[in-house]
Amino acid sequence: xxxxxxxxxxxxxxxxxxxxxxxxxxxxxxxxxxxxxxxxxxxxxxxxxxxxxxxxxxxxxxxxxxxxxxxxxxxxxxxxxxxxxxxxxxxxxxxxxxxxxxxxxxxxxxxxxxxxxxxxxxxxxxxxxxxxxxxxxxxxxxxxxxxxxxxxxxxxxxxxxxxxxxxxxxxxxxxxxxxxxxxxxxxxxxxxxxxxxxxxxxxxxxxxxxxxxxxxxxxxxxxxxxxxxxxxxxxxxxxxxxxxxxxxxxxxxxxxxxxxxxxxxxxxxxxxxxxxxxxxxxxxxxxxxxxxxxxxxxxxxxxxxxxxxxxxxxxxxxxxxxxxxxxxxxxxxxxxxxxxxxxxxxxxxxxxxxxxxxxxxxxxxxxxxxxxxxxxxxxxxxxxxxxxxxxxxxxxxxxxxxxxxxxxxxxxxxxxxxxxxxxxxxxxxxxxxxxxxxxxxxxxxxxxxxxxxxxxxxxxxxxxxxxxxxxxxxxxxxxxxx
Amino acid sequence: xxxxxxxxxxxxxxxxxxxxxxxxxxxxxxxxxxxxxxxxxxxxxxxxxxxxxxxxxxxxxxxxxxxxxxxxxxxxxxxxxxxxxxxxxxxxxxxxxxxxxxxxxxxxxxxxxxxxxxxxxxxxxxxxxxxxxxxxxxxxxxxxxxxxxxxxxxxxxxxxxxxxxxxxxxxxxxxxxxxxxxxxxxxxxxxxxxxxxxxxxxxxxxxxxxxxxxxxxxxxxxxxxxxxxxxxxxxxxxxxxxxxxxxxxxxxxxxxxxxxxxxxxxxxxxxxxxxxxxxxxxxxxxxxxxxxxxxxxxxxxxxxxxxxxxxxxxxxxxxxxxxxxxxxxxxxxxxxxxxxxxxxxxxxxxxxxxxxxxxxxxxxxxxxxxxxxxxxxxxxxxxxxxxxxxxxxxxxxxxxxxxxxxxxxxxxxxxxxxxxxxxxxxxxxxxxxxxxxxxxxxxxxxxxxxxxxxxxxxxxxxxxxxxxxxxxxxxxxxxxxx
Numbered sequence: 003x004x005x006x007x008x009x010x011x012x013x014x015x016x017x018x019x020x021x022x023x024x025x026x027x028x029x030x031x032x033x034x035x036x037x038x039x040x041x042x043x044x045x046x047x048x049x050x051x052x053x054x055x056x057x058x059x060x061x062x063x064x065x066x067x068x069x070x071x072x073x074x075x076x077x078x079x080x081x082x083x084x085x086x087x088x089x090x091x092x093x094x095x096x097x098x099x100x101x102x103x104x105x106x107x108x109x110x111x112x113x114x115x116x117x118x119x120x121x122x123x124x125x126x127x128x129x130x131x132x133x134x135x136x137x138x139x140x141x142x143x144x145x146x147x148x149x150x151x152x153x154x155x156x157x158x159x160x161x162x163x164x165x166x167x168x169x170x171x172x173x174x175x176x177x178x179x180x181x182x183x184x185x186x187x188x189x190x191x192x193x194x195x196x197x198x199x200x201x202x203x204x205x206x207x208x209x210x211x212x213x214x215x216x217x218x219x220x221x222x223x224x225x226x227x228x229x230x231x232x233x234x235x236x237x238x239x240x241x242x243x244x245x246x247x248x249x250x251x252x253x254x255x256x257x258x259x260x261x262x263x264x265x266x267x268x269x270x271x272x273x274x275x276x277x278x279x280x281x282x283x284x285x286x287x288x289x290x291x292x293x294x295x296x297x298x299x300x301x302x303x304x305x306x307x308x309x310x311x312x313x314x315x316x317x318x319x320x321x322x323x324x325x326x327x328x329x330x331x332x333x334x335x336x337x338x339x340x341x342x343x344x345x346x347x348x349x350x351x352x353x354x355x356x357x358x359x360x361x362x363x364x365x366x367x368x369x370x371x372x373x374x375x376x377x378x379x380x381x382x383x384x385x386x387x388x389x390x391x392x393x394x395x396x397x398x399x400x401x402x403x404x405x406x407x408x409x410x411x412x413x414x415x416x417x418x419x420x421x422x423x424x425x426x427x428x429x430x431x432x433x434x435x436x437x438x439x440x441x442x443x444x445x446x447x448x449x450x451x452x453x454x455x456x457x458x459x460x461x462x463x464x465x466x467x468x469x470x471x472x473x474x475x476x477x478x479x480x481x482x483x484x
Numbered sequence: 485x486x487x488x489x490x491x492x493x494x495x496x497x498x499x500x501x502x503x504x505x506x507x508x509x510x511x512x513x514x515x516x517x518x519x520x521x522x523x524x525x526x527x528x529x530x531x532x533x534x535x536x537x538x539x540x541x542x543x544x545x546x547x548x549x550x551x552x553x554x555x556x557x558x559x560x561x562x563x564x565x566x567x568x569x570x571x572x573x574x575x576x577x578x579x580x581x582x583x584x585x586x587x588x589x590x591x592x593x594x595x596x597x598x599x600x601x602x603x604x605x606x607x608x609x610x611x612x613x614x615x616x617x618x619x620x621x622x623x624x625x626x627x628x629x630x631x632x633x634x635x636x637x638x639x640x641x642x643x644x645x646x647x648x649x650x651x652x653x654x655x656x657x658x659x660x661x662x663x664x665x666x667x668x669x670x671x672x673x674x675x676x677x678x679x680x681x682x683x684x685x686x687x688x689x690x691x692x693x694x695x696x697x698x699x700x701x702x703x704x705x706x707x708x709x710x711x712x713x714x715x716x717x718x719x720x721x722x723x724x725x726x727x728x729x730x731x732x733x734x735x736x737x738x739x740x741x742x743x744x745x746x747x748x749x750x751x752x753x754x755x756x757x758x759x760x761x762x763x764x765x766x767x768x769x770x771x772x773x774x775x776x777x778x779x780x781x782x783x784x785x786x787x788x789x790x791x792x793x794x795x796x797x798x799x800x801x802x803x804x805x806x807x808x809x810x811x812x813x814x815x816x817x818x819x820x821x822x823x824x825x826x827x828x829x830x831x832x833x834x835x836x837x838x839x840x841x842x843x844x845x846x847x848x849x850x851x852x853x854x855x856x857x858x859x860x861x862x863x864x865x866x867x868x869x870x871x872x873x874x875x876x877x878x879x880x881x882x883x884x885x886x887x888x889x890x891x892x893x894x895x896x897x898x899x900x901x902x903x904x905x906x907x908x909x910x911x912x913x914x915x916x917x918x919x920x921x922x923x924x925x926x927x928x929x930x931x932x933x934x935x936x937x938x939x940x941x942x943x944x945x946x947x948x949x950x951x952x953x954x955x956x957x958x959x960x961x962x963x964x965x966x
Contacts (some may be wrong), residue, residue: 036916052565073896083534087886089896094876153602200682204850204903381660382934390935395924404569413953414555414571416927421686427924444876445898447883452864453872471895
């Protein structure tokens with residue numbers, strides 16, 4: 003039996019077995035992750051827990067069977083458009099998925115991360131391209147996954163890992179078995195891989211999460227109410243994990259005369275250098291930081307640094323700069339690129355012309371993973387409503403009075419957004435809906451009962467939700483639960 | 485107010501108004517369609533009815549509100565991964581959709597067809613590229629749609645038509661407002677447009693339905709049970725609408741020694757020439773037919789014809805050929821291309837080696853809109869199960885004991901399939917699920933009640949289905965209905 007043929011319960015058991023294996027191996031995995039990524043123990047412990055919980059969540063999603071989206075339309079001789087056949091539809095796994103792991107979440111977006119968990123839950127074998135930032139951790143994690151696959155009696159090709167980049171590109175470009183690809187990483191690489199997927203002899207869907215600059219707007223009301231709290235929480239959100247998070251706030255819009263320059267500068271100045279994930283990121287970050295600092299109209303709130311530390315690894319301390327809205331618009335070509343590290347840009351706007359702010363935000367951020375609004379309790383002026391309307395068209399997640407870093411893994415979560423945040427804005431890479439990326443519907447028409455797949459049978463041996471449209475009602479389009 | 489801001493009930497009213505307008509104009513629309521396409525009155529009357537019913541179906545889908553997929557996850561201070569914010573997710577329209585109309589369904593896949601209906605239902609303005617095969621019908625239909633839009637008090641840009649091909653390509657390539665495109669037509673044009681959509685500065689999803697060759701397999705049991713019925717129904721399915729249907733059976737697999745050559749030949753020979761839709765199709769069909777007839781190993785069952793008739797329009801009478809499985813595999817490069825017209829290929833297979841048939845079918849048809857199995861009652865041998873398993877991986881719709889032409893418009897319908905049948909195998913262009921193509925999720929995090937969009941509010945003013953995940957249960961991933 004291969005993975006495609008497993009029942010939801012069997013697939014759930016596999017996912018839970020992988021979760022168990024990772025949990026038990028925490029004492030080996032965490033030190034390896036610390037050594038290879040420079041991330042802190044507390045952060046990695048939390049991330050491993052999240053990864054384990056995520057695997058169990060997809061096990062539950064799988065067992066529940068809702069993802070199959072079973073629809074049964076009974077035959078109807080009196081249908082308004084003429085006799086209608088018996089139609090039974092459900093979601094099939096698309097086939098083997100090529101997953102490109104990210105460097106910044108060595109557990110949650112890597113070997114046994116969300117893409118792997120959701121693909122396996124959908125019934126798709128996974129070939130994982132390990133990130134060179136943590137090769138030994140990737141190998142050990144893969145070993146645990148493979149052991150769980152073997153114990154479940156599934157073939158070895160259910161899960162495989164490649165470390166070589168050229169080999170992965172060849173798979174993406176040439177391997178006819180690969181049915182979809184998922185990627186978390188930079189705009190540049192993501193766009194390149196997306197083009198390869200689209201240019202194949204048989205193109206495949208490419209689910210790329212390409213990063214984001216995540217604007218945060220503070221209203222005059224919020225500033226009046228809690229300026230200092232906002233400043234320190236902003237610095238914490240920018241500098242956590244050395245800013246190497248795709249939801250790091252890249253721009254903080256503050257009313258002119260905010261008076262927070264000193265608070266922001268000293269809060270950021272108090273954060274020590276933190277190791278960057280790998281030298282590729284360090285080099286790119288140093289270049290971005292230099293370009294931002296050299297941009298006309300930019301003033302420095304906290305200079306920060308990026309330099310090679312005693313261990314030979316590059317360390318970065320937060321850099322905060324400030325610019326007026328006009329200069330941001332003028333120098334957008336330089337300033338708008340994502341700086342993957344602890345750098346953020348404070349933007350002054352005229353509180354008497356919030357219309358200019360709304361227009362600029364709409365123009366500057368065509369697609370982002372998140373946007374955030376900080377407002378005072380009860381504030382809901384027309385311009386604020388306008389801002390919300392503009393932002394919601396441009397993001398996957400719109401936050402109020404919080405910070406975008408830290409993505410809750412829940413059914414409603416949407417971690418995605420219009421291009422350039424992702425290459426597939428209708429999908430998410432976090433939360434239960436992530437499974438949808440790896441499914442494809444098929445309908446069986448007038449299929450004899452003995453040839454029907456289990457979820458489409460009237461006796462419903464897998465006990466999955468079945469939505470029925472009964473015969474007899476000529477305008478019966480509804481999907482009523484059985 | 486623009487379309488995006490309308491409530492489901494308002495959008496449903498618009499769709500019903502368009503349906504009413506088309507219904508009332510049948511006496512003007514049908515004769516125009518007959519004159520421009522050469523399709524028969526009965527076929528066009530049925531198609532207009534289907535188009536009207538389809539608009540009403542999407543009105544109902546819209547009013548029901550299930551398509552919004554509202555998920556409300558309550559805040560949870562005791563969540564297993566740490567305090568969880570209030571998350572409220574729903575589907576937004578993606579934005580303006582560029583629809584390329586098809587020539588072969590001047591109502592159902594044209595100006596007010598399924599793509600337009602599903603995009604409007606999703607809340608997306610539509611720019612429709614009219615097909616040059618029926619320009620006057622397109623203009624008149626567009627006039628009816630625009631009148632309904634105006635009566636509903638919606639802005640003119642809710643629905644627009646372009647007739648010029650270069651203008652449409654410019655919109656697809658350069659217009660930053662276009663958020664998605666839908667297309668029904670040839671592989672060649674579809675692949676070209678898909679590349680333009682993927683190569684934009686900001687790529688957009690391209691939903692292309694590129695046609696299909698639709699294999700049909702007749703088992704030895706079915707042949708023994710009802711050979712003559714199968715033969716005549718096959719010819720009717722191949723020759724209906726002069727074979728200009730994307731679900732026309734392109735290949736009929738019959739056991740060696742089927743003895744149906746004469747029956748097939750005379751049934752096809754009795755079908756008179758039928759006008760082809762336009763000269764582009766006539767030229768392409770004539771070339772394909774000539775190539776098939778010249779292929780080694782191909783014998784003629786019914787020669788048929790394609791020639792210019794007295795009215796100056798090209799007429800085609802059905803062409804049936806036969807080939808052995810080995811020759812089909814050998815000459816696949818010539819034989820497998822879609823012949824858009826009344827041509828089909830009978831393929832002999834060895835009934836003692838059904839494994840070879842299953843392997844060949846798997847190899848020859850990587851993606852098709854449909855596949856069909858005709859079997860005798862009770863037949864469910866291992867090879868037949870194997871065939872079903874292979875076919876379901878390669879199609880959007882798998883039929884038993886029927887013919888693929890004639891697509892029922894129902895909730896469970898899946899009109900799609902792996903590439904090259906479509907460019908987006910997870911989607912359908914017929915049936916209620918077609919609306920999904922034009923939606924994108926967004927989640928509101930900790931949004932104050934007064935800024936929440938209507939479908940996310942606790943008082944649920946639009947009365948749409950809301951799925952809630954309550955707080956308090958640490959492993960609570962489910963989407964329970966409210």
